[in-house]
Amino acid sequence: MTPDGLPAPATEARPATEPGPVLEIRDLWVSYNSPAGEVPVVRGVSLTLGRGQLVGLAGESGCGKSTLAHAAARLLPASGHVTSGQVLYWPLASEAVGEPADVLQLTGEQLRQFRWRSLAMVFQSAMNSLNPVLPVGAQITDAIRAHDRTVSRKACRERGAELLDLVGVGAGRLRSYPHELSGGMRQRTMLAMALALNPEIVIMDEPTTALDVVVQREILDEIRALQRRLGFAVLFITHDLSLLLDLADRVAIMYGGLLMEEAPVTALVGEPAHPYTSALLHSFPTVDRQERLVSIGGSPPAASSYPSGCPFHPRCPRALDTCRTKMPAPAVRRAAGSVCSVACWNPMPAAQAVGAVQEGEPGAS
Amino acid sequence: MTAAAAGGEAIAGLNLEPMQPSRRRLARPRGKSLAGLILLGVFVIIAIVGPYVAPYDPSATSGAILQPPSAAHLLGTTQTGQDVLSQLLVGCRVTLLIGVVAGLVATSLAVLIGVTAGYLGGIADEGLSALSNIFLVLPALPLVIVLAGYLRGAGPLSVAVVISVTGWAFGARVLRAQTLSIRERDFIKAARIKGESVLRIVVLEILPNELGIVISALLLTTVFAILTAASLAFLGLGSLSSWSWGTMLYWAQNAEAFTIGAWWWYVPPGICIALVGTALGLLNLAIDERLNPRLRYAQPASRRATAQTGPAAADVPALTSGAEA
């Protein structure tokens, strides 16, 4: 379905010039308190989200991607805390002034202003986070008024109707209860809530995980279309790399608390620099690409037991001695006319995507 | 249709799964469990050696009537010149015996009825649940009194059995509920598909996962039994032929020790009952903590391992409240 007047999804050319940054995560370290002491989960990650860009953050379980997003939005649980690093936000108005604000240093009132007006979040399985005893219209009103008390209730309702139309649920559902909506519609409602105050950044943590393939695809198309239309930036977190390859402008890959590679999606697919990226790209089939799959022996480490040095070294076919002892620092390279980064002591030679990767048992072809 | 995002592990991959009962996992006791064990141990030792180390025969009368504690009688004497300390030491055995036997019998009944009802479902469940509900609703003490009335003069073991008849129903309900929940889990279905017999599934697949509840039920039922036995004895309905703490209280009340102020007669048995109850309670708390790590670390942000957690999935302030982190 296409709501009124929206352009067809995913067929525009990618922006030729890189937009300025709207959110910049600089060397962020996040730890959790656990019975075993303090456990670093995010270890020195730097990531930039350009204005109006859709950046995908992919990784497997235990890599720290969700923690990174929650830390950037100041939503860590009580046992988590940022040990060092900055999260810089460049509000639109300040582009002229050039002074970003550090989200991690914002005080109470500033934080309230920041939340939902500048940065909104759609959580994992958010459709189960709707209050079951309130109609969705009331919940949208609550969300708006929580962050902007100046808006009247009437204006909130109108805005709610507008938003529900925008995301394809329809204004007629303003009075519906969450259980009267399907999973896909509830997720769209969460999206509507996130967009209520026209934020510049929307962080989405696994927004389509529990949805069926068809509904998932519709929602992803919807997100893309809205993003084009309204101009907000999206940080899209998922374990499912295949979604990002069709959806994102740039993709970042995390493993073991480190950012392993970050590049425009065409560069990532065409010439992945990190052995992990390369293996990951060839570990799942698509309907078009059915060539031999590779699998990576071992399994992703849990945060409490990250390997020393590069966390990927136990599973890496290109591991050197250095990899066992020293954590790789992100190195900058250029590809597809853009700046990328890769954190590896022995990155893949250019244009050698599959051959060097260790193969598991041969699959059917 | 969930995916592997957090793969069944909690916050950022930290493993917060509840500890499974296993012989390999007996950690050193400390804190509550140590205190409880020591306290209970003291009384168990007394129960075993009491009759041998008691300075006097507890039933032996003497001329030293209602003496406060002295060198000859460390806890004083009763109205008939009997030594209170000896009664205390000897009576420990019967008290604990009644408690333990009643606890074991009641818990066994609870397991048998509760787990069977939970697993079989259908008519069997309806019937057994109705039975449990009836026994739950019947007031315990009056029922025990009535039954004990028929057993007047019978030994402590009969008292124990009577008490267990009234004490099994609560544990049965809890175990039934737990069994209903475990029954639907994949590993039980897997056992059925493999061809395991019903008996083996109940005893070897379901019960090991309910060990915590069973032990808890055992401890709490033992406390209940001791208290009920003491109450019975206090009312003169227990087996007066053998010495127990409840019997001491009966004779003390009979002789109006409370009015006279012969505190050395009724205070020691009362305190001992309370201490045994405390010891069992501490053990119960300690076992609860071991089996449920959430209680152990008492972190406000702890949560159970589920397949859909990300950090703060449940912790994030609800949109409707507009609260700040």
Place this chain on the structure above:
Amino acid sequence: MLREVPALEAVGLVKNYRQRRGSPGGRSIVAVDDVTLQLESGRTLALVGESGSGKSTIARLLCHLELPTGGSILLDGHAMPARIRRAQRRQVQLVFQDPFASLNPAHSIGYHVGRSLLIHGHCQRRAELPAAVAGILEQVNLSPGEDFLGKLPHELSGGQRQRAAIAAALAVGPTVLLADEPVSMLDVSIRAEILTLLRRLTTEQDLALLYITHDIASARYFADSIAVLYKGRIVERGPAADVVDTPSHPYTRLLVAAAPRGGAGHPEPLPQRRRLALAAGGARCAFADRCPHAVDLCIRQRPPEVPVGDGRFAACWRQADNP
């Protein structure tokens, strides 16, 4: 090795669940609606469907966890009775979706696999049990097998647990293996090896494998044939590559169009969505309310399975006109 009779065959399988009064949709839900499929030894059939399509229910019916409301299940040509004997239990085993829930947390891996051997008499002497179990663990690449004998499930990673579950199922000695979304809860980088393992075991031990999934791309990659399930009915079936490359049924086309492309060119736009408000119940095509090609006949009568090519069938009235 192709036998004359399929290892497992479902004929006209039906499963209804009674609903509480007042629930929407009428008195009972039809979870499985006249499903017929065959599982051949040494070959893999993928059952592709979204949530609510009934695929898990079919798995439960085929391994006798629940009894069908109608239809029959034939094991090696013989009908399975309502009260199944242990010897028949042996023949169909199931691998569950959630590797964290399918192993009893209180028992070691050795116990899980050992019980399978003992129940079905594959190991007569207790003394030989550890070696036999270790052997099976080696088969699923849990190496060295002896090390895993005493481990408890929570000491293993997700992929290892799933292998252990497969080992326990294999130890029974089945002829048919049902895998209900065996990798959807595992990390992406280890999915390929589990699926490859299943395929290898299928060929080596001449098993019939039913691979239940919502991921049509992996179905095409790993399976020999595919059956597409929608609302309890099979809407299309045939050789895997053909069905996915040139889908006949509109629902299959929708699934293929919605699947991720992995960055290889622009994804197809989804067919125009439409929703007819149709009364519940009644005989008609299950997909009629969403189908862009639906005509009047589709709403009035349930379509039969129509041959649409080499060993391919689609339940679609439009295909009946234009084969």
